[in-house]
Amino acid sequence: MKQAVTTAPETNTTRAAKIIARCRELARITDTPGKTQRLFLSPATRDAHTLLTWWIRQAGLEARTDDAGNLRAVRRSAKDDAPMLVLFSHIDTVPNAGAFDGPLGVLLALAAIEQLHSTPIPFHIELIAFAEEEGARFSFPFLSSMAVTGQLTDELLAKTDADGISVADAIRSFGLDPTRIPESCPLAKNTFAALEVHIEQGPVLEADNASLAVVEAIVGQSRLKLTFEGHANHAGTTPMPLRHDALAAAAQWIVEIERYAANYTQLVATVGRIEALPGAMNVVPGTALVTLDVRHPKDESRHAAVAHLLTKAEAAGAVRGVKVQATLLSEQKAVPMNHDLTVKLHQAAERTGHDAKSMFSGAGHDSMILAPVVPTTMLFVRSPGGLSHHPDEAVREEDVEAALATVLNLLLHLHPHK
Amino acid sequence: MKQAVTTAPETNTTRAAKIIARCRELARITDTPGKTQRLFLSPATRDAHTLLTWWIRQAGLEARTDDAGNLRAVRRSAKDDAPMLVLFSHIDTVPNAGAFDGPLGVLLALAAIEQLHSTPIPFHIELIAFAEEEGARFSFPFLSSMAVTGQLTDELLAKTDADGISVADAIRSFGLDPTRIPESCPLAKNTFAALEVHIEQGPVLEADNASLAVVEAIVGQSRLKLTFEGHANHAGTTPMPLRHDALAAAAQWIVEIERYAANYTQLVATVGRIEALPGAMNVVPGTALVTLDVRHPKDESRHAAVAHLLTKAEAAGAVRGVKVQATLLSEQKAVPMNHDLTVKLHQAAERTGHDAKSMFSGAGHDSMILAPVVPTTMLFVRSPGGLSHHPDEAVREEDVEAALATVLNLLLHLHPHK
Numbered sequence: 001m002k003q004a005v006t007t008a009p010e011t012n013t014t015r016a017a018k019i020i021a022r023c024r025e026l027a028r029i030t031d032t033p034g035k036t037q038r039l040f041l042s043p044a045t046r047d048a049h050t051l052l053t054w055w056i057r058q059a060g061l062e063a064r065t066d067d068a069g070n071l072r073a074v075r076r077s078a079k080d081d082a083p084m085l086v087l088f089s090h091i092d093t094v095p096n097a098g099a100f101d102g103p104l105g106v107l108l109a110l111a112a113i114e115q116l117h118s119t120p121i122p123f124h125i126e127l128i129a130f131a132e133e134e135g136a137r138f139s140f141p142f143l144s145s146m147a148v149t150g151q152l153t154d155e156l157l158a159k160t161d162a163d164g165i166s167v168a169d170a171i172r173s174f175g176l177d178p179t180r181i182p183e184s185c186p187l188a189k190n191t192f193a194a195l196e197v198h199i200e201q202g203p204v205l206e207a208d209n210a211s212l213a214v215v216e217a218i219v220g221q222s223r224l225k226l227t228f229e230g231h232a233n234h235a236g237t238t239p240m241p242l243r244h245d246a247l248a249a250a251a252q253w254i255v256e257i258e259r260y261a262a263n264y265t266q267l268v269a270t271v272g273r274i275e276a277l278p279g280a281m282n283v284v285p286g287t288a289l290v291t292l293d294v295r296h297p298k299d300e301s302r303h304a305a306v307a308h309l310l311t312k313a314e315a316a317g318a319v320r321g322v323k324v325q326a327t328l329l330s331e332q333k334a335v336p337m338n339h340d341l342t343v344k345l346h347q348a349a350e351r352t353g354h355d356a357k358s359m360f361s362g363a364g365h366d367s368m369i370l371a372p373v374v375p376t377t378m379l380f381v382r383s384p385g386g387l388s389h390h391p392d393e394a395v396r397e398e399d400v401e402a403a404l405a406t407v408l409n410l411l412l413h414l415h416p417h418k
Numbered sequence: 419m420k421q422a423v424t425t426a427p428e429t430n431t432t433r434a435a436k437i438i439a440r441c442r443e444l445a446r447i448t449d450t451p452g453k454t455q456r457l458f459l460s461p462a463t464r465d466a467h468t469l470l471t472w473w474i475r476q477a478g479l480e481a482r483t484d485d486a487g488n489l490r491a492v493r494r495s496a497k498d499d500a501p502m503l504v505l506f507s508h509i510d511t512v513p514n515a516g517a518f519d520g521p522l523g524v525l526l527a528l529a530a531i532e533q534l535h536s537t538p539i540p541f542h543i544e545l546i547a548f549a550e551e552e553g554a555r556f557s558f559p560f561l562s563s564m565a566v567t568g569q570l571t572d573e574l575l576a577k578t579d580a581d582g583i584s585v586a587d588a589i590r591s592f593g594l595d596p597t598r599i600p601e602s603c604p605l606a607k608n609t610f611a612a613l614e615v616h617i618e619q620g621p622v623l624e625a626d627n628a629s630l631a632v633v634e635a636i637v638g639q640s641r642l643k644l645t646f647e648g649h650a651n652h653a654g655t656t657p658m659p660l661r662h663d664a665l666a667a668a669a670q671w672i673v674e675i676e677r678y679a680a681n682y683t684q685l686v687a688t689v690g691r692i693e694a695l696p697g698a699m700n701v702v703p704g705t706a707l708v709t710l711d712v713r714h715p716k717d718e719s720r721h722a723a724v725a726h727l728l729t730k731a732e733a734a735g736a737v738r739g740v741k742v743q744a745t746l747l748s749e750q751k752a753v754p755m756n757h758d759l760t761v762k763l764h765q766a767a768e769r770t771g772h773d774a775k776s777m778f779s780g781a782g783h784d785s786m787i788l789a790p791v792v793p794t795t796m797l798f799v800r801s802p803g804g805l806s807h808h809p810d811e812a813v814r815e816e817d818v819e820a821a822l823a824t825v826l827n828l829l830l831h832l833h834p835h836k
Contacts, residue, residue, distance in 0.1 A: 251673050
């Protein structure tokens with residue numbers, strides 16, 4: 001086993017505990033005292049960079065900040081022209097965040113580099129701590145991964161935050177130069193693989209009593225808005241058979257959505273918002289406004305689900321004399337992870353004694369942006385309670401150890417040209 | 419036929435057309451230019467009183483305003499100690515009202531008195547134009563009918579409007595004296611009957627192709643607020659079987675309410691308000707807030723319906739791990755109309771060639787306040803399109819004529835001591 005060459009002095013328990021401790025230490029660096037919040041290019045981002053740079057130096061590497069604000073460090077292979085593997089995740093957070101969504105992937109990657117120590121491997125490893133993934137500051141996510149894949153357009157650089165500051169101005173205020181993004185940001189040309197470790201942010205691994213999952217694909221998503229239009233009538237004077245109750249039609253539809261999606265293991269469909277108008281206790285609702293969010297790892301299945309559910313909405317309206325109008329708000333295609341890397345990640349987990357599940361990611365991640373450009377795979381770590389975007393967000397030490405062992409094993413078995 | 423003694427010069431068509439024309443003229447007297455709105459004791463109320471007083475004088479009567487702001491006029495019988503019959507409805511309106519909800523009853527009563535002309539009948543007739551029924555100014559309805567039945571308490575007189583003005587102060591500003599209410603307001607001691615003509619405000623008569631209905635009872639009402647409490651989860655990462663979707667539970671319940679109420683002809687049940695929290699498109703709702711309005715002419719049936727629907731709510735929650743909490747906001751008992759008067763009103767309609775339906779009123783009316791104190795009955799006139807509380811509120815001339823003929827016939831056949 002090549003793992004035997006690992007020379008780090010720590011036990012398996014303490015190396016996972018150290019990753020968790022570092023995540024919690026990073027969580028204390030915040031824009032909002034008492035809570036964890038690190039917006040893109042905020043003062044807390046600078047402090048986080050200072051701490052990360054210190055840890056990276058302790059691992060024997062030098063850190064640099066690219067002109068999109070990403071902190072990067074390369075562990076060089078003996079051969080200068082060796083290809084590049086990228087380990088990445090993000091360090092920005094939502095408001096009132098937990099400690100692990102993003103930072104776990106960054107600090108586990110750094111731990112893996114520490115654990116490799118001087119073990120020779122036939123490729124360079126770049127660690128990238130993305131500065132923007134959540135979309136919390138500019139109401140637009142994935143700006144960092146778009147910067148390293150050449151997609152950070154002038155239009156995106158002109159987007160403004162709540163204070164009217166543009167992305168480009170925020171970059172300049174951070175002491176960087178947005179015009180240099182095309183030079184300082186792109187991934188190395190000979191990058192042959194990219195790997196993100198991330199908490200699951202859902203309840204599946206916990207329900208399955210499993211530590212890890214390899215992500216097969218990031219699901220596609222359709223978002224719709226529906227208007228059910230009946231007639232508002234007096235709740236006392238209008239007998240049931242003479243009503244055109246828009247809310248009753250919408251309610252029947254919501255039940256049918258739930259029933260339909262439950263029949264397909266990979267489909268999720270959610271009504272997150274509803275409004276009944278005029279919205280008085282004693283008036284039969286004349287209008288109901290409803291949103292629908294549909295996700296599936298196969299685009300054709302998602303399209304079929306949306307089409308089926310729209311016919312169900314019309315049927316629920318028709319029996320009540322209620323008209324239905326649907327508007328597609330947004331659509332995102334499913335993004336498959338690299339098959340070869342996914343298989344290798346599974347094998348690495350197996351070799352370290354872990355049975356990683358196969359999963360689809362129902363949430364978006366930077367891996368979604370990188371995958372079309374470079375072979376990318378993703379490893380999920382169990383989220384206790386399925387909790388995320390919440391101060392109580394957690395990870396188990398045994399799961400972090402499993403993830404670290406799996407990543408290390410992959411690094412030790414990966415051959416760029418096989 | 420005693421109707422032959424009627425000496426009014428108008429044809430049957432024009433006397434109904436005149437009532438309608440007067441309602442529309444009154445509708446032009448408003449607190450809000452361009453719309454019809456007459457709040458209790460507003461400047462428009464004073465102008466309405468001036469016009470009504472003029473019309474009452476034309477009918478040969480004198481009008482007075484009691485100290486709760488009600489305009490009243492008595493047509494005296496030959497015998498001074500004759501008993502009293504009251505014809506009443508209201509002249510206040512909701513904001514942006516139609517012309518007939520209230521005024522039709524007042525102006526049809528005045529027309530009936532005009533049509534009687536000098537025909538001797540064995541009782542006095544008091545016309546009362548109530549100044550407050552809708553509850554629009556003080557968020558509390560029926561203040562006028564409570565004043566004439568001795569229920570306008572100091573607590574109610576202290577209620578304030580949006581500008582902080584109390585009922586008592588509003589009465590004083592109108593030039594009246596709230597301390598004199600106990601003397602100037604009560605119904606005459608020997609009142610033996612009270613009759614209100616009102617538009618149906620619903621679609622039942624139109625659906626049945628009928629002009630009139632005699633109201634058997636005003637329904638009882640229960641209002642509840644329910645909280646469905648599940649768990650908010652990520653719409654992408656939470657598979658359907660692991661959800662505790664509060665909105666899905668509420669939706670199932672709304673469909674069951676509709677299905678259950680449709681099985682009982684006299685039951686109406688309405689969910690008029692709904693809110694899903696946190697209310698984001700991509701979050702499974704953790705909480706759903708829903709209102710329920712249940713009405714039935716029999717109190718025990720209403721109680722049974724509420725109890726049944728609450729078990730259905732709990733069941734809809736239980737299958738999803740969603741807890742349900744219900745709060746009773748208000749409850750109103752059903753109020754039967756006087757049986758003897760109701761029969762006589764049916765007979766009067768029949769004698770004039772009209773087949774009045776029997777109906778329950780699903781909305782509250784002043785008759786509800788008078789009925790426990792004095793024998794009361796109510797006549798509904800068809801509402802085209804079931805429309806009310808809307809500028810397009812209307813009546814048909816043929817229906818108004820049917821109502822007037824029925825009321826006149828009742829007055830000519832009624833014997834106080836039979």
